[in-house]
Amino acid sequence: MNAYTLIDGKAAAARVLVQVRKDVDSLREQDIQPALAVILVGCDPASQVYVRNKILRAEEVGIRSVEHRLSPDTSTAQLLNLIATLNADRSINGILLQLPLPAHMDELRALEAIAPDKDVDGFHSQNVGGLSQGRTVLAPCTPSGCLYLLEQTCGDLRGKHAVVIGRSNIVGKPMAALLLKADCSVTVLHSRSRDAQALCRQADIVIAAVGRPRLINASWLKPGAVVIDVGINRIDDAGRSRLVGDVDFDSALPHVAAITPVPGGVGPMTIAFLMKNTVTAALAQHQAQRSQSEAPCHSIY
């Protein structure tokens, strides 16, 4: 039988959170209390679960969380007002706007309204641009978590051929940017790609983020590939509802060197990196405030 590694996202996330907890403790010793504002508009059931988990995890690591639940008929202007208030509030270090927003709202405008230094999701164009230039910025949480799992599993990523399936702003595009920064050769496949299967079969690393249940089976994979499955799809399986990824796990397993399960793979990493980004943001804001207050005062006379 083929020997494969099951990549344990829960254990990896727990390791990241232990370090986050230590960082929060050391910030508190300097009288800095990291705080995260979480905004949920409407009552999408999956979003409600995600937000609850984010708030629980924040409490566990000592990050103060402030929840803002807005009704489904909230206007974009009302949301922008709340974001402006949170931007101006020095006690808030990170702002998370849970997506998707209700269809009538202007999602892009809302994301652009979040102060870039509080944008713990890394979705503001300033952070997106910085990431694409290879600068160290607040990077999106799910791709950051995937990269961490890859580094833990493969060690050196330099020169490896990574195929990212999916080109969303949340996962596919930032994932490609992070892999490029790690010196991988990167191919991005999407719904209009020709010969997607044949291209994917050349990959040392496959990141599946398409949102199509069990699309990627053994015929897409080179023997010995490392597979990260970002998909979380709820399906009806013989009358029972269950979660599956974008990868057909049972079909892929005999072909891979390593693979993430769903659930228990990438999911816990997203929240762990949200906590990490919140601490990074808190530290950066306090350093910026300190250097402002220490700057010499120049008299104009």
Ligand code: GUN
């Ligand atoms: N909805 C699905 N994934 C995400 C995410 O990573 N961040 C936010 N804000 N909303 C999401």
